[in-house]
Amino acid sequence: MTVTLHHYLILASVLFCIGLLGALSRRNAIVVLFSVEIMLNAANLNFIAFWRFGNNPELLHGPLFTLFTIAVAAAEVALGLALVIAVYRHFRSVDLESLNTLKEE
Amino acid sequence: MNEVTAFWILAAIAVIGALFAIRKRNLVHGVFSLLVFFAGLAGLFLLLLAEFIAVVQILVYAGAVGILILFAIMLTDRVTGKDAFRVTSRGSFWGTIIAASVFLVLLLPTIQEIPQVDNPSNSEEIVKQSTVKALGKKLIHPYVITLEILALLLTAALIGAVTAAQGGHPAKKKISIE
């Protein structure tokens, strides 16, 4: 048995859904944030796997894309955490359930 | 240790790390398991012959992002979530259902159509040749604009983060938690 693209894809989707589950079910904003990171990483895994097993690897599309994603993710984390801190200052909480000012009433 | 074994081990590490990260009540523990997940993923990248990406993964995620999140947790209250009687939000059941269905939606095509995959050994030579040097060249020749834009984005994110975190206006009304 060899490791094929399939394995990686399934692994990536599993990781993605774990991340999603975290994002959808936890009430702490910070946890939601790193759930998002998990999802991003799952996507990165897909990129690399496709590059490794796909056609035209010499074009380096996969690694490049991953690199860019990582950069964007870094930016996103920085901003997201900053926002979390700002929110915390305002509401004295990072609980998503208490952040309901979008509501109509 | 052959490739297959390595894959399974690393996959297990990643999945377990991820699961712990989202299930741990203590946030600090969660962050540590997240780091484990990142490391596992880096291992998988290595296995896929993307050494540079693996290194970057370690550096950026395990190094920078992890530390950053730790700091954020330190800066906010109830770090450990000891007093939070409930970690999941309201109706987390529906969240779980939806996550599961997303998983199904993702999994179904993967299982149904077996993608036509080249024998990895065919392209292995080429993949091995694509060193950091080639990557650097690529970054300079066709993707230089993207690179520059990314640099800008990071700078903007930096400034934005500082501004946002700094606050400026103290909260006018303080909302206590229920």
Place this chain on the structure above:
Amino acid sequence: MSFSTLALIPLLPLLAAAVIPLMKSGKQAAGVAIGALLGSCGIAIWAFYKTWILKIVFPPFSQNWLTIGGTEINFGFILDPLTSAMAAMVTFVGSLIFIYSAGYMAKDKRMARFFCYLSLFASGMLGVVLANSLILFFMCWEIVGVASYLLISFWNHKPQAAAAGKKAFIVTRIGDMGFLIGILLVFKSTGTLDFYTTENNGMLQILPIGTAFGFKITAVISFLLFVGAIGKSGQLPLHVWLPDAMEGPTPVSALIHAATMVAAGVFLVARTHPIFQDGGMLPLVAWVGAITALVAAFIALGQYDLKRILAYSTVSQLGLMMVGIGVAGVSVGMFHLLTHAFFKALLFLGAGSIIHGCHEEQDIRKMGGLAKPMPLTTIAYLCGTLALVAFPFTSGFFSKDEILAGAWANNQPVFWIAALASLMTAVYMTRQCMYVFPGVHRGNNEPHESQGIMTIPLLILSIFALGLGALVRNSLLETLPGFPAKHETIVITVSIAVALGGIALGVLIYRGRALGQAIDPLALKPFEQKFWFDELYEATVGRLWTLFIIFSEQLNALLVFIRDLTVELTSRIGTGFAIGGDRKLIDSLAFDGLCNRIRCASRSATRVQNGFLPGYLRLIALGAVLLGALVLWTS
């Protein structure tokens, strides 16, 4: 005699005109202007010497002005006997007039400007004379027109002067329009505007062939050119501007109405004579000239303004020149033009001197008895008069004699008209002299003789007025083209008889009358009123013109009305839509109804928008699931 030397003749005065505005004092300006014109005069006389005495034939000069596609428009100068005689005359008489003006205008504070205009005028006139291309001819012709406009209305604080300048410009411009169309026709039919070229393809060398507007083309062209000449030379029916133009300073009258500008029309006919000949328009020229000569002579009888009499006399004499060209060719017409230039300039300058001496009085009824205080002027003026009435062996006699002889040979009715006009000339000149010189002074101020700078030119001109005719007669008739007729006895008899008879008649009628108080026996109402030409034009052309203006104005008003109507209608329709359509249909039914429904629907949607963030996330993910399912379903 190179091209550039020749070009200096008109360019020197032009240069003076350009330099004068930079000068402060009138004296300097006068000096520059006179110097420049004397320079031109020197060159012109040299040219005259070469062409007349040495009889050298110069090739025409052409200089390309514009090349448009395959068509060339040239400027050029020509030096032939006609040109050099004319140029010599213009510069010589012009110089004398300039010198005279320096005295006449000495007290005017705008003297510098006056000399600027004079120089411009001289430059234009010399350009007309020397031009070898119809376009250059026309351009200079227009410059002359503008300069005369400026000069006539020089004392523009007087409304009459301003009006007279405008009238002169516009009436001559009516003629110019004909001239311009003539030029266009020439250009169209020959493709060139040069008079003569060295390759023998100038417009006068290859006469245009064919028809235009249903007539022979040369006939049409010559008619149109003649319209231009009529306007400039004050022939009937476009003579009305000339007497009014006497509002200008007297030297201007002398320059414009004696020597130069009005002669330009005659010169145009002389220059383009081959076309007139080919088109068979010479009889028309003769007839127009003869009728003009007669009518103007009659009008002159009824005038009391010293300069107006001379103006009508000029019109009359120009008519005679036209007759001369019409019946006997260029040489005869030009002969009279040249002699007339001298004696009429003399008369005008003399008149200027008289007016000056009488403190700007122009009415002959308020003069009289001027012989004693102004002896030099009187002598000079009488010399001019004798020449004008063609007293035997003065210069006017020779030239008029040629005209009458030609008319007798070719066109007897014209002969009798011209003879009658000559008789009238003698009568009105005698009448004028009787008013002005003998008897007692009837004015309020004491008359005085003018200063030397004014009288010396008068005396020089007197000599020419008396002697020039005999001097140049033979060589002129030989050199210039033309067909002078043999002198029948009857012609000479009539010629002498009208001159002497006219003088006698005038003396008889006016001797011993209480001039100025009693009714003038010859100043009949039609004469005095100039045959009501101005009134006639006012009633016909003027009315028509006003009618056109009112018509076009009304048409414009109609358009504006239509526009306003359209705007009004559009806005009404718009308002209709706003009330009927917008408010009722759209607002209440469609829009408001829809809004209500949306509001109801949104109420249920608010349940989703509950500010519960994980809920939002779940919805997004649900959307993703549904999308994915859709993709799976369809693929």
Place this chain on the structure above:
Amino acid sequence: MITLMTLAPLAAAILILAMPAQRARFTALLGALVSFTLTSWMLLQFDGNLIEVKHQWIPDLDINYHVGLDATNALVLFLAALLAPIVVCISWKHSDRPKTYFALLSIQFTGLFGTFTALNFFHWFIYWELALVPAFFLIKLFGKSEDRHKAAINFFLFTVLGSVAMLLGFLFLYQNTESFNFIELPEKIKSVEMNSLIFVAILAGLWVKVPLAPLHIWQAPAYAAAPTPVVILLTGVMSKMGVYGFLRLIVPIFPEQLRQHSEMLLGIALLTILWGAFLALRQTDLKKILAFSSLNHVAYCVLGIGALGIAANELKVDAHELVKQGIILQMFAHGLSAAGLFYLVGLLEQRTGIRNRDEFGGLCSVTPRFAAMFYSLTFCSLGLPFLAGFAAEFLIFSGSFALAPKMTALATLGLLATAVFLLTMLQRVFTGPINEKYQSMPDLTRNEILILTPIMILVIWAGTYPKTWLSFSQITP
């Protein structure tokens, strides 16, 4: 180079908005001067052959960025580039909302330059409209008289309706030929069946812009209401846009239709010439007199266009070329003289507050320098030889007479009427007894003379030696 020249004023406009108000005029002048310098420099190297710049833009629709300098637009572009700095100088003392004012002016410059240089309909039309909008605002915001709002709306509506017609025409044309390129259209159009409605639609746009009777009624009120510098642009350059449009679009692209409608065009031009002249005779407002005079003069160009539609058979003169050169020179000459005259009338208004010709009198002796300038430009306007107007009118007439003798002969009546109303104007304003009210009116200052000097020099130069200028509108062999 052309692009730079076109966009320099636009850049200036943007800068003006970003800068303090007192710098506005300098910036505007700088922009205009850059354009002028570049244009002059290009003309010095220009030999009549097309200089073009072409970049692909939307290749699928044949929309390219395509600008060029050729014999048709060289002179009129120079005119526009010359008048631009002059206009800025004239409005130097403008103090009412200077930022808006100078920015609008600069934008309008770009619109004008762009219209004259564009060779692709797409951006040509953008520039065409760009020139219109600032003019509307300039009249509306900065006009003096009471009815400026109405005049501005009028002006805008008329021209926009014309433009819409033209746009539709071009879109239909595009459907038939699939080309927006002015250079290629004449070739392409030969192979397709053309609806003459297209021609009429494009004609309508130009008709309003020129303007020709009976669509001229926006003109006089707009000219009377607009501030002087804007009138100079309107009459000096914008009315030339219409004529230029005829030369650029109608003559090369629709030769067949032009042939069919040449009689009509000649008739309309004649009507406009005479109508304009007669209308001017009754006006007392100096600006309106000049507006109608402008109407009359520009119509000579259209007379020439009409004559271009008539085939030249066995003529001794190169009639078409004569007419074409005449039209181009007439645009140049009229642009200069009308600009100068409107400027002088503006000065008169500025000094006395009125511009009713009958309320002046005797200004000749009060302000001799002013009168000299005014007389010279008036004489240029009425076609005095050795001044620019004559050379141009003679060329037009000489060509069109060869092609359409009767119409041209009638059109010379217009010259006569022009002389009548211009001289009447001079008579009323400058001669006669001095009106005591204006006895101490100051003469032209040195700066004002300095502004007028280039115009005067060019008027005389183009009149005595038009060869220099016509060398730009002819292809040098």
